Amino acid sequence: MHHFVHLSENIYWIGVNDRRTQLFENQWPLPNGIAYNSYLILDEKTALVDTVSMCSMDTFLEKAKEILNGRSLDYLIINHMEPDHSGAIRTVVNEFPDVQIVGNAKTFPMLQGFYNITENLMEVEENSLIDLGKHKLRFYMTPMVHWPETMMTYEETEKILFSADAFGSFGTLDGGIFDDEINLDFYEEELRRYYSNIVGKYGLQVQKAMDKLAGLEIKMIASTHGPIWRSHIPKIINDYQRWSRNETEEGVVIVFGSMYGNTEKMAEIIARTLSEEGIRNIRIFDSSKTHSSYIINAIWKYKGVILGSSAYNGGIFTPMRDLIRELEHIMPKNHFLGIFGSMSWGGGGVRTLEKFAETIKWELVAPPVEAKHAAQEKDTEHLVRIGKEMARRLREEKK
Ligand code: FEO
Numbered sequence: 267m268h269h270f271v272h273l274s275e276n277i278y279w280i281g282v283n284d285r286r287t288q289l290f291e292n293q294w295p296l297p298n299g300i301a302y303n304s305y306l307i308l309d310e311k312t313a314l315v316d317t318v319s320m321c322s323m324d325t326f327l328e329k330a331k332e333i334l335n336g337r338s339l340d341y342l343i344i345n346h347m348e349p350d351h352s353g354a355i356r357t358v359v360n361e362f363p364d365v366q367i368v369g370n371a372k373t374f375p376m377l378q379g380f381y382n383i384t385e386n387l388m389e390v391e392e393n394s395l396i397d398l399g400k401h402k403l404r405f406y407m408t409p410m411v412h413w414p415e416t417m418m419t420y421e422e423t424e425k426i427l428f429s430a431d432a433f434g435s436f437g438t439l440d441g442g443i444f445d446d447e448i449n450l451d452f453y454e455e456e457l458r459r460y461y462s463n464i465v466g467k468y469g470l471q472v473q474k475a476m477d478k479l480a481g482l483e484i485k486m487i488a489s490t491h492g493p494i495w496r497s498h499i500p501k502i503i504n505d506y507q508r509w510s511r512n513e514t515e516e517g518v519v520i521v522f523g524s525m526y527g528n529t530e531k532m533a534e535i536i537a538r539t540l541s542e543e544g545i546r547n548i549r550i551f552d553s554s555k556t557h558s559s560y561i562i563n564a565i566w567k568y569k570g571v572i573l574g575s576s577a578y579n580g581g582i583f584t585p586m587r588d589l590i591r592e593l594e595h596i597m598p599k600n601h602f603l604g605i606f607g608s609m610s611w612g613g614g615g616v617r618t619l620e621k622f623a624e625t626i627k628w629e630l631v632a633p634p635v636e637a638k639h640a641a642q643e644k645d646t647e648h649l650v651r652i653g654k655e656m657a658r659r660l661r662e663e664k665k
Contacts, residue, residue, distance in 0.1 A: 268329050271443050273486060273494065274424045276308040276401070280329040282322040283438040290350075290436065294463050294559045298456060299438035302326075302350055303490050305428060306333055307421070310399030313341040314365075315419055315428045316490055320353030327357060338362055341388075341396060343403065344369040345430040346416045347376040351490050356381045368396065370407060372415035390417075406478055408432070410471035412464060418479070425485040432475065433502050435492025436460045446497035453492060455563065457502075460491065461509050462566035463559050467596045472510035476503070509566060512599040516660050517547025518570035521561055523554065523583035523615070528640040529576045532606050532649055535641070536572055539653025545570075545660065553585035558592045565598055569663060570656050571628065572604035575615035582618035590622045597626065602659045604652040605634035608641070631655040 271279040281303035290296050302318035304326060312334060318326045330339070339362040344352065347369075355377070359365060366388045369377065377383045390396070396403040402422040409416060412431045419428040436456040442448035465472060487495040487502065495502050507513075518540055524530040530552070537548050547568060551561050565571055575586040582590075603623055607615035616636040623630055632655040635641075635648040 268332060270329070270333060273305065273426060273488060277421070277424060277426065278306045278308075278333050279443055279488075279494065280304050280306050280326060280333065281439070282318050282325050283440075284319060284322055285438055287321065291464075294436075295557050296436060298436060300436050301439045301491055303488065303492075303494070304351075305488055306330055307398060307401055308333065308337075309401045311340040312337055313343055313396070313398055313401075313403065314339055314358065315343045315488075316345050316351045316430070317342070317354035317358055319350045323354035323357050326354055327361065330358075331361070339365045341365065341398075342367050343419050343428070344373050344377070345419055345428060346413060346490065347373055347380065348413055348431075349380065351430075352377075352380065355383065359383060370405070370415060370417055372409070376415060406475075408471070408475040408478070410468040411475050412468065418475070420482060425483050426488055427479065427482065427484050427486070428488050430490055431465060432472070432489060433487050433492075433495060433506065434460055434489040437492060439493065443494055444497070445493045445495050445502075448493055450498065457492065457505065458509065458566055459559060459563040461506070462562050462596070462598070466509065466562075466566060466598065469510040469512060469599075472506060476506060476510070514569040514600065515547065515567055516545070516664060517549070517568035518545055518572060518656060518660070519561065519564045519568050520548065520550045520572045520574070521553050521586070521589060522550070522574040523576060523586035524552070524574075525576050525578075525583065528608050528637065529574050529606070529615075532608070532635070532637065532641050532645070533572075533574050535646055535649040536604065536606065536653045536656075539650045540657055543654055543657030545657050553583075553589050558589050561589060562592065562596065562598075565593070565601065569600075569602055570604075570660055571601045572606070572652065572656065573619050573622075574606040575619060576608050577610045577612055577614040579614075580612040581614040583615055586615065587618070590619070594622065594625055601628040602631050602656060603628040604631055604656050606636070606649060606652060607634075608637040608639060610639060629659070631659050
């Protein structure tokens, strides 16, 4: 028996928590787990909005069948085909063979490709409406938030936006399902980490989607991950506005790659200078220890980024190489940049970071510093200069 969660009298949350999976998309750490949210609407017709990951579908199906209580499922709405939401589709179709599968022109080739499902398809487009009786589902195409087929479904009677990945978060729902039932401080970092890691590359498309939805009266935002928003809707919309425009706070993220500690010492000199210059948000990360997921999240928060690397076999130190490749893939914008490192016998760390600066087009606040081995007096002066120039640009930005 399940303890059901109502969004309204006849709309239910039937999501599941995943506390076992270590890595989301097999690459992003899940220390706090993740929730896959799915919603069931009972009316003259019944509709399921999105499903869950394959690894959690037994509980999900139990909940759906218990609520349906012998009724059939009329519609399955697929807002997003990524398998963390589509994984249970085949099971749902097996259970309810007459269900109409609702998607758009880009959904169905994926449905066939992933699950070999080609029948009972109902194609919708921008502004299409499905009338369930009392509830009416309106569809909005929101491509690339997060895949090309992604769309959102707006239930016009209760004014609930089923937003797919948008407004979602890492972290399980530990009892509290709605934003006013939980301590939002817990989700603060996980919301931005989810945005920056998963959706951040598509900021322009997020902006387009937000513009499109701006005219809707929204009483609840029901994402496929994380809490359901009903009491803090302006807060989460404001977060998405800021993050998708790459708006940041005053602060500096320093990331170093260091085999024997010499480059780390250089990072400490810059950090101390920043502190002396009045910067209060300074985070230092060791790229060998901290997964890029957390570093990218910090970069999404703070304006200043200072990267330092030792050389490695004539190139850049491997964990720093991986980080800058990830950043070049996601392409966060509007940062100030500083570069430092040590060359040892062959150099290559600073040289590679300089190429990265050209690619990413962040403003370089001071000339890069490259120590020959360990930093000497003259190197220290230049490191202090990076700290001072970064602080100066941040202060100017604040005015
Ligand atoms: Fe939660 Fe893009 O899937």
